[in-house]
Amino acid sequence: xxxxxxxxxxxxxxxxxxxxxxxxxxxxxxxxxxxxxxxxxxxxxxxxxxxxxxxxxxxxxxxxxxxxxxxxxxxxxxxxxxxxxxxxxxxxxxxxxxxxxxxxxxxxxxxxxxxxxxxxxxx
Numbered sequence: 001x002x003x004x005x006x007x008x009x010x011x012x013x014x015x016x017x018x019x020x021x022x023x024x025x026x027x028x029x030x031x032x033x034x035x036x037x038x039x040x041x042x043x044x045x046x047x048x049x050x051x052x053x054x055x056x057x058x059x060x061x062x063x064x065x066x067x068x069x070x071x072x073x074x075x076x077x078x079x080x081x082x083x084x085x086x087x088x089x090x091x092x093x094x095x096x097x098x099x100x101x102x103x104x105x106x107x108x109x110x111x112x113x114x115x116x117x118x119x120x121x122x123x
Contacts, residue, residue, distance in 0.1 A: 024112075039051070052122045055084075090104045091103075
C-alpha cells in the first residue's frame, strides 16, 4: 500500500471517529434538565450550585460568591472537555469531598451531548 493512500485512510478514520464522538447540543439540553435546578448556564447567577457561565477554561472552585467545599477549591482542576467528562461521570471520585450530591451520568452519550450543550450555552 502506498504511503499516500495509507495517510488518507488514517485521516478519514480520524475524521469519522471524531465526528462520531461529537455530541448533540439539543439532546444535551434535555440531559441538562437534571442539572438546571442547581446550575445556571447563561447568567452569572449562583443557585444551589455555582453558575456555569464561562465554565470552559475556568479553575474549579473559583466562581465568586459561591461557597465551595475545600476539596473543590483545592482540586487543581481547570474545566475542559476531558475534566468535565470524568467529573460528570463520577463527581465524588474525581473530587472526593465535593458538596455536589449528583451521582453522575452513566451513559457516555449523555455526557457527550451535555458537553456539546454546555460548550454553546456557557459562553
